[in-house]
Amino acid sequence: VLKDDLVYVADLFIGIQIINVSDPNNPTEFLRFGTTGANPRDLCIYESLLYYSTWYGGISVVNISNTLNPVEICHIWLSDRIEGLFVSYPYLYAANLEYSVSVFNITNPSSTYKMTEFHESVLVFDVFVVSNNIYLAGYAHGLSIMTLDKGGDLQEISQHFFPNHHHSLVIDEPYAYVGDKYSGLHVYNINCVANQRISVSLLKAGGFLALAIVLIKLSLKLLPKILEKLSPYKRGYGL
The missing domain is CATH 2.40.128 (Lipocalin)
Structure with a gap:
């Protein structure tokens, strides 16, 4: 995800990586931090909040207002394999390889919770x-x-x-x-x-x-x- 001059990347092995692209010809690593749960799959950003998903770990909410010191403010433990994420305020949508799509209410970021879920017949x-x-x-x-x-x-x-x-x-x-x-x-x-x-x-x-x-x-x-x-x-x- 591109925000200002920084690109945020979910990496399966190292966690969340932040890359400075202010000089497109010379991108440089700005910061990286570990994740709650292994194998981060996807991330999205709404205002100063970053949401990322992991397999069998759930979804985390990270305050990135201070880019040098990202702070996790909420984690929703899920036993599922969460893949793609999308924010359309006031909801966070999560694609689930366990045959479903979940909707989370994010009006209070520190108390993000699952609101509803719809089961599909395929891997989402x-x-x-x-x-x-x-x-x-x-x-x-x-x-x-x-x-x-x-x-x-x-x-x-x-x-x-x-x-x-x-x-x-x-x-x-x-x-x-x-x-x-x-x-x-x-x-x-x-x-x-x-x-x-x-x-x-x-x-x-x-x-x-x-x-x-x-x-x-x-x-x-x-x-x-x-x-x-x-x-x-x-x-x-x-x-």
């Missing part, structure tokens, strides 16, 4: 929220579209099945850009959500290197939108 790798629509990318599944009703419950609008390994996504309406671990970049037209129809195009990429190049170019093109929506940069084979 990533989540992205635009307005009241919640998009999920899943393994051997494709794309699910959900909404959070006034009662605070998740309701599924539609499912679109494709036999792929969808791992990461960014929404830039009217399109959903989905990084697939094996087959490249999928582009979905999401204009017809109400009618539960979706059109798809696929950019073939010859392996991980080609996919990375395509996604880097896309990230640069969408950077203003991504920053505006506080979208996290994803893992090496995602967006």
Whole structure:
């Protein structure tokens, strides 16, 4: 995640790494710190708070107002494999490899709590929220579209099945850009959500290197939108 001149990275082995990119030609490590729980998977930032997920460790909330001294202010222990995170205040959305998506209330950061959960029939790798629509990318599944009703419950609008390994996504309406671990970049037209129809195009990429190049170019093109929506940069084979 890019915030000011610093990039925050969730690293499986070393924890959270902060990189100074004020000079794009010479990025330098600014700071790193360990995580509560092993194998951090993803992170996102809202104002001066950083949220990160781990497998079998849960979700942590870290105050980064003092970048030299990040302070963990809350940790929610979960026995699940949490993957992608997305903040759309006042909620934090978490993609769960244990076949679900969870919603956390973050109005009081030091007392963040799980508000609701929706169980899917597939492994959920990533989540992205635009307005009241919640998009999920899943393994051997494709794309699910959900909404959070006034009662605070998740309701599924539609499912679109494709036999792929969808791992990461960014929404830039009217399109959903989905990084697939094996087959490249999928582009979905999401204009017809109400009618539960979706059109798809696929950019073939010859392996991980080609996919990375395509996604880097896309990230640069969408950077203003991504920053505006506080979208996290994803893992090496995602967006």
